[in-house]
């Protein structure tokens with residue numbers, strides 16, 4: 001049977017602008033911080049004051065969420081004096097979206113005036129010193145889809161967003177990372193907050209034992225199915241990035257183990273740590289200068 005590859009949803013500058021203009025027409029809020037909530041972590045949006053909620057289904061050009069634990073709405077509001085927009089639900093390539101759709105909101109946020117992107121995700125722990133419920137501050141990533149050519153910056157470069165060959169050795173802002181670490185220690189949760197390398201894989205399968213072992217050998221501390229693509233696009237358009245992984249399960253790397261990764265466990269663990277993660281984000285925002293130059 002002949003098959004046709006689906007067309008890539010590569011968007012024009014005007015598409016992103018149309019979405020940003022439409023959002024501006026719906027709210028007078030002008031966020032400087034965008035927060036992408038990972039699986040089960042959408043509760044962060046409930047912390048915002050003066051909330052304006054806009055379902056994805058109403059937003060021109062926006063994809064729709066299809067995964068349990070991802071609500072599918074943008075929430076504008078203020079947190080600790082910072083004007084924020086929260087994505088309550090993100091998009092993943094395993095849902096059938098391409099890399100341009102998954103990262104579409106990031107460029108829209110940049111056009112809205114956002115300067116800082118906070119990414120959160122649920123991830124499987126690979127580092128044997130991690131435990132379920134730990135928080136990993138992301139210090140670097142391995143963009144597995146990008147490494148094999150599935151990068152959201154593939155295609156003609158639009159210089160209005162950024163340069164053709166962006167640097168990724170500074171993807172996760174070192175000053176924000178230090179602020180996050182200090183804040184965690186100040187809040188007395190330093191014992192379960194670590195720094196590490198996040199590896200993005202395509203999913204939706206959890207790792208085989210051999211894959212888990214291979215990823216660990218490559219230098220990954222945690223593995224998940226999101227984040228790196230969003231971060232690549234954010235860095236391309238000059239946003240500074242802070243990232244958190246909640247270690248919701250340990251990746252099985254032992255043939256004698258009877259553990260089996262599953263999405264229900266992922267969501268259960270997010271419930272267990274939701275207060276700590278929210279407190280940490282709140283504490284960081286309270287101390288974070290609005291202008292990146294002031295850090």
Ligand SMILES: O=P(O)(O)O[C@@H]1C[C@H](O)[C@@H](CO)O1
Pocket residue numbers: 037038039040067090092120121122123203224225226227262263266
């Ligand atoms: O959106 P995130 O990366 O938090 O979601 C993770 C990866 C899969 O989507 C799902 C697996 O349980 O959680």
Ligand SMILES: Nc1nc2[nH]cnc2c(=O)[nH]1
Pocket residue numbers: 122123124125201203205206207223224225248249250251261266
């Ligand atoms: N790939 C992957 N994604 C996850 N998201 C939450 N846990 C996991 C995991 O173990 N593996």
